[in-house]
Amino acid sequence: MREDHVETNVRAIIKAEVRKSRKTGEKKAASKGQQTRAAVVEEALRIASAEGLAAVTIGRLASELKMSKSGLFAHFRSKEALELETVALARTVFAAQVLIPAEATQPGLENLWNLCHFWLEHIEERVFRGAYFFAGAFFERARQGGAVGREIRRAVRECRDALQSAVKEAQKRKQLDREADAKQIAFDLNGLLLGVYWAHLMGQWGALGQARDKVLERLRVLATEEVPAKALRSVRAFRRYLKGKHA
């Protein structure tokens, strides 16, 4: 049941992405070949996010998709090409679930909060089967040269950059202490999210539930008098405050 839900999620995101790219001018329908290719990459991500990128092989895909190995080779000439597209799809899914919706909210503090909030939500909703795709892939491959390692680092950097820009914008808007090091704050928030996720995977009860309180705790120390003290009292109050500012 859980897995169905997850796959539906990814599929819905991919469909939305496809719709978007159609809207932006690419009117012609996907060819049979493109459809097959997309289905293969989707299956590859399904395997990779549960068992690791190394588990994605032409042989495994052929057996899962009931295709011939030679048919698959026609689409992907090398294991690297297949891995690259798998990472690219994971990046798209992550962007659609976390980065893009956060960016659509008010710049500064609200954007920063929502980056953390949507990141946590994408864990809670288990958008990727298994664990957070980029945590496993990153810790495993970050040291590697080559196109795949580069692509993984790029995806992870996008997330860090988004956090860092949001902090800088919040400083510019005088919501957060301008003396504080934006890079350091982004790095701390990222560490906090990773730690929470780790505790959650370890089965620590309440780890995800307390995560937003912990994010707020960090922001409380950095907030200026621009943000009323009572807004920082609880996650609920903070959300109400953000909503009010936006209205």
Place this chain on the structure above:
Amino acid sequence: MREDHVETNVRAIIKAEVRKSRKTGEKKAASKGQQTRAAVVEEALRIASAEGLAAVTIGRLASELKMSKSGLFAHFRSKEALELETVALARTVFAAQVLIPAEATQPGLENLWNLCHFWLEHIEERVFRGAYFFAGAFFERARQGGAVGREIRRAVRECRDALQSAVKEAQKRKQLDREADAKQIAFDLNGLLLGVYWAHLMGQWGALGQARDKVLERLRVLATEEVPAKALRSVRAFRRYLKGKHA
């Protein structure tokens, strides 16, 4: 050069472990079969810590070690058996490098400090090729059932339990605030280490260099008056303090 160094490290640890097991009564020399088996697992860990556990296959090992597939099958009847021994070796290496030396220091605050210190050192010295083995493997496999997922969770739990016991002991010795939640502190320190490691892999200059300052920063908030304020002023002062206590 770097990789040679790393492999020498792992090899030295394994040899030390073997010496230890001999001392504890297992006097007979390893048979040829045992030696081969050990060499295979060592190679499997070398591959796994650079490319992920899924990259360890009988075929890959046969080609790296110039052995026949059937010869390898004689040692490991299944992929699962091979993965299990690989994780077990990683656990031994991690224990020998981090948990055991930390436990050999004074219980309480010194033990807690050294758990963090040796953890960081094992990253700095690149004991595992690629990234920290259990970060990649854990984020990738923690959700999985079966013996391999269980073994990985067990290894990660050992590290968390060591942190938590050290905090509790430091509270018992009145070095840290007894009102604070030991589990929470262990979880925060772990998150801090993961975050530092992530930043380091992202190429953030100074991430590892500042890590011990960040650990001390957390301990400063929790320390009781039992620990003199000047000992908490800098990492250097803190180390001097710990050394003095031990002498």
